Amino acid sequence: MASSTTTNVNTMTVYDFPVGPYPTRVRIAIAEKKLQMKIRFELVDLYKGEHKKPEFSEQKNYSGTLPVLELANGTLISECTAITQYLDTLDGAPSLTGSTPLEQGIIHMMSKRAEIELLDAISVYFHHGTPGLGPLVELYQNPEWGFRQRDKALRGMHYFDKVLQQQPFIAGDKFSMADITVIGGLVFAAIVNLEIPAECRALLSWYERMKSRESVATQPAFSS
């Protein structure tokens, strides 16, 4: 794992794979909260299986996935939703995860639905229905299960298209963590060459709007 030499005592570290769909979720949240100066990124090379080595799974994240946020005091937070919630509420002015109980409930539901119906489904297709991270990492593959999840993700795209026919953002009338999760899903869709169906015009239009946000456009996953 590469590391920088100078670290401010208050700097947080994100263990990261810059173009990865899930790391991109947290990268967008960091940009939306303008926390870039307080966070350093440390590359963990997924294609070399660094995330599966004991020094990572035992010391950083039992689940062996990225991203992981490490606070200055050594506290470790994994899972994109948890990391986003922590970073969003740090300044006492949540803008991504909801500022009322109702907003928090709806945003969490729609973000989790985006994981289940889109992002996580495409991840399973990537790992089981394609060569994924390669034979050193993909020790077990079930292509049929992968293809079923790909089809589930396509249904998910149609679902979110219908949602966006009725409202400007995934969880309602404001940009939120739920939009970021769907963006992560579409980043993964591009990686596996799973095109957004042409008839999903509301989803396509929403995605163009999302890609014009500075917090999104500046991410490595979107640099051509």
Ligand SMILES: N[C@@H](CCC(=O)N[C@@H](CS(=O)(=O)O)C(=O)NCC(=O)O)C(=O)O
């Ligand atoms: N539920 C986790 C999933 C994280 C995840 O799957 N991250 C990917 C990173 S990336 O594919 O998006 O770049 C990973 O570590 N994959 C490695 C593996 O699954 O072996 C989260 O929300 O953080």
